[in-house]
Amino acid sequence: MKEAGIMAVLQKTALFALATSFVPQVTAGLERSALAEKYFGNDAPWYEDRIPFFESSDTNITEVYYYRWNIFRAHQRDLGAQGYITTEFIEDVGWQFFPSAWLDDATQFHFNEARWCRDRRFRVDHANFIYSADFDVRHFSENMAAVVWDAYLVDGVQSDIISHLDGMIKVYEAWQADHFDTSKNLYFIEPLLDATEYTISSIDASCGADGFTGGDSFRPSINAYQYGNAIAIAKIAGLAGRSDIQDDYTARAESLKTNVQNSLWNSTFQHFIDRIYTSTSCVTYWDFIRGRELAGYLPWLHNLPDDNVQYAQAWSHLTDSAKFAGPFGLRTNEPSYEYYMVQYRYDAPTGLRECQWNGPVWPYQTSQVLSALANVLDQYPTTTAQGIIGAQDYMDILSQYASYHYDKNRGGILNIEEDYDGDLGAPIVGLDRSSHYFHSSFVDLVISGLVGIRPSADDVFNINPLGLDLDYFRLEGVIYHGNEVAVQWDVDGSRYGTQGLVIEVGDTVVATSSTLERLSVDITRQAPPKPIAPIAKSIQLQNFDVYADGPAYPVGSVSVSGADSNKVQDAIDGRIWFFQEPTDTYTISHGWQTPDGDGSEVWYMIDFVGVPESYRIEVNSASGWQAVANPVTPSIIENGITWISWGTVDTSQIRLVFTPPLGSPSRLVEWKVYSDLVDGTIFA
Numbered sequence: 001m002k003e004a005g006i007m008a009v010l011q012k013t014a015l016f017a018l019a020t021s022f023v024p025q026v027t028a029g030l031e032r033s034a035l036a037e038k039y040f041g042n043d044a045p046w047y048e049d050r051i052p053f054f055e056s057s058d059t060n061i062t063e064v065y066y067y068r069w070n071i072f073r074a075h076q077r078d079l080g081a082q083g084y085i086t087t088e089f090i091e092d093v094g095w096q097f098f099p100s101a102w103l104d105d106a107t108q109f110h111f112n113e114a115r116w117c118r119d120r121r122f123r124v125d126h127a128n129f130i131y132s133a134d135f136d137v138r139h140f141s142e143n144m145a146a147v148v149w150d151a152y153l154v155d156g157v158q159s160d161i162i163s164h165l166d167g168m169i170k171v172y173e174a175w176q177a178d179h180f181d182t183s184k185n186l187y188f189i190e191p192l193l194d195a196t197e198y199t200i201s202s203i204d205a206s207c208g209a210d211g212f213t214g215g216d217s218f219r220p221s222i223n224a225y226q227y228g229n230a231i232a233i234a235k236i237a238g239l240a241g242r243s244d245i246q247d248d249y250t251a252r253a254e255s256l257k258t259n260v261q262n263s264l265w266n267s268t269f270q271h272f273i274d275r276i277y278t279s280t281s282c283v284t285y286w287d288f289i290r291g292r293e294l295a296g297y298l299p300w301l302h303n304l305p306d307d308n309v310q311y312a313q314a315w316s317h318l319t320d321s322a323k324f325a326g327p328f329g330l331r332t333n334e335p336s337y338e339y340y341m342v343q344y345r346y347d348a349p350t351g352l353r354e355c356q357w358n359g360p361v362w363p364y365q366t367s368q369v370l371s372a373l374a375n376v377l378d379q380y381p382t383t384t385a386q387g388i389i390g391a392q393d394y395m396d397i398l399s400q401y402a403s404y405h406y407d408k409n410r411g412g413i414l415n416i417e418e419d420y421d422g423d424l425g426a427p428i429v430g431l432d433r434s435s436h437y438f439h440s441s442f443v444d445l446v447i448s449g450l451v452g453i454r455p456s457a458d459d460v461f462n463i464n465p466l467g468l469d470l471d472y473f474r475l476e477g478v479i480y481h482g483n484e485v486a487v488q489w490d491v492d493g494s495r496y497g498t499q500g501l502v503i504e505v506g507d508t509v510v511a512t513s514s515t516l517e518r519l520s521v522d523i524t525r526q527a528p529p530k531p532i533a534p535i536a537k538s539i540q541l542q543n544f545d546v547y548a549d550g551p552a553y554p555v556g557s558v559s560v561s562g563a564d565s566n567k568v569q570d571a572i573d574g575r576i577w578f579f580q581e582p583t584d585t586y587t588i589s590h591g592w593q594t595p596d597g598d599g600s601e602v603w604y605m606i607d608f609v610g611v612p613e614s615y616r617i618e619v620n621s622a623s624g625w626q627a628v629a630n631p632v633t634p635s636i637i638e639n640g641i642t643w644i645s646w647g648t649v650d651t652s653q654i655r656l657v658f659t660p661p662l663g664s665p666s667r668l669v670e671w672k673v674y675s676d677l678v679d680g681t682i683f684a
Contacts, residue, residue, distance in 0.1 A: 120528060
């Protein structure tokens with residue numbers, strides 16, 4: 001099968017070479033083009049100047065690092081005039097926001113990964129979408145202000161975050177209005193709306209009968225998120241010169257910190273755990289739940305707990321095989337819980353098991369715990385000094401996490417799914433929606449943990465590498481405060497010709513060490529490269545026949561009778577991916593697929609309904625369908641992007657005419673039409 005992504009360009013002139021950034025990549029290190037071709041095939045040009053390149057002596061971690069950039073790329077959805085957002089599911093689900101397919105629960109991971117993308121457009125557009133939304137973005141609990149701040153720590157562009165301050169305050173105050181108990185000065189939430197259905201509080205609230213809904217409780221998660229959000233708002237207000245807001249939110253954060261430590265720490269369990277908010281016949285307001293959950297580590301995600309011996313004890317449970325440490329991953333609660341791994345919910349059409357958080361391994365919380373642990377190992381010297389948890393534990397869990405990207409249920413292909421059995425290492429749910437699921441992080445765990453880049457608001461570049469068991473690693477092409485930086489480790493000099501730890505800024509080595517240790521160098525802040533942001537005119541987010549609330553146009557049509565209108569619409573829905581999956585396992589291919597070729601032409605038409613624009617290939621004019629003038633049509637790139645241009649035209653209908661190969665179908669993954677010259681250049 002041939003797959004192609006077509007980007008149509010309407011102008012009188014054309015450029016086809018993929019332009020590189022004006023920020024030079026270090027050329028003495030990794031072979032970036034070869035790595036891009038190895039991991040991304042014909043789609044390599046999309047990645048070459050957008051991602052930092054990485055290698056290490058752990059082949060699984062290295063392979064998964066690049067696979068997770070593939071995940072990132074696949075989930076960037078072009079909304080047209082609204083720019084890009086990042087999606088959670090690769091296809092539509094019923095509980096998403098329509099028509100965009102946006103959900104907020106995994107936004108923390110989307111920004112954590114995006115902050116390392118050299119093309120800032122994706123995170124800038126995404127934040128603009130969130131904080132200009134005309135709907136309540138709080139579908140689930142969230143820490144969006146905190147992660148937008150964390151992205152600022154990498155790129156250093158103050159104007160981006162200051163512009164969102166009022167939007168952040170609006171979201172925070174909404175939580176304050178409907179999820180804050182003024183008698184306890186803590187936030188409460190239903191576990192389902194915390195993106196964690198079937199937790200201890202919800203199952204016990206139902207007396208063990210269910211747990212999908214109910215079980216509202218004061219959870220470490222939402223209170224940690226709101227602490228992180230308050231700190232971020234206070235810091236952004238400081239940058240904006242709004243001292244009243246800064247003082248207010250600093251005080252809120254301090255109050256929340258005190259109340260979490262005083263009220264959610266359980267000295268018997270030596271862990272942060274839920275307290276009940278909504279009483280039922282089986283649970284009582286303000287009682288502690290009867291067990292530990294992995295969510296109890298989330299306060300460290302935003303550096304909430306004090307650094308002391310008492311709270312350090314919580315980390316002993318993480319590596320205990322009788323508690324959280326399963327043979328193949330971190331359990332979401334412990335086997336000692338009465339309803340551990342009891343299956344309550346099944347998918348009605350298939351009978352397959354559905355999502356639960358009463359023990360299964362979730363990449364979602366594994367990512368959170370690893371981020372929290374990286375914070376502890378970097379910023380909690382008293383905790384680290386207890387010898388309870390260390391860098392080797394971080395690497396062991398990261399390596400374990402990398403391993404279950406190799407899907408045991410699908411022949412070992414790289415495919416991250418929703419949740420896993422910690423005793424078997426295989427996915428649990430395995431529905432069509434589950435594949436290539438962007439509900440966790442990995443790139444950020446490699447860069448900020450293994451390599452150890454610890455971003456700062458100050459003009460310093462700090463690293464604290466945790467990759468103790470690696471013989472070598474190199475990360476290059478990171479843009480930090482507008483500077484090109486690289487970090488390299490070679491245990492004996494046999495890989496890169498230089499033994500030890502090296503920091504490069506630009507083409508200059510600025511710091512070295514013979515051992516893996518914390519290093520810090522001053523850095524001069526510069527403006528990062530400005531991404532070009534063309535707007536596609538051809539985007540139709542939802543099939544109008546299915547989602548009638550959306551705009552009726554543009555609309556796609558094809559010359560093949562009986563075509564699935566949903567698949568036809570796929571080709572102009574702003575999504576692009578080129579995953580090569582076995583066709584007898586599950587549905588993942590995107591776009592419109594032709595019948596097997598018989599030598600005849602087929603066409604795909606976009607109808608703009610009378611809006612005079614300049615479009616492509618064949619256009620419908622007063623004389624009927626005619627080929628565009630002065631076309632420049634390079635060879636179609638299979639599983640990649642082909643840029644085509646021609647002379648300016650005015651039309652309301654445009655179509656791509658092509659001939660599938662004899663005996664095989666072709667799939668048009670995505671077709672975008674622009675009114676400006678677009679040639680794949682990333683930066684201005």
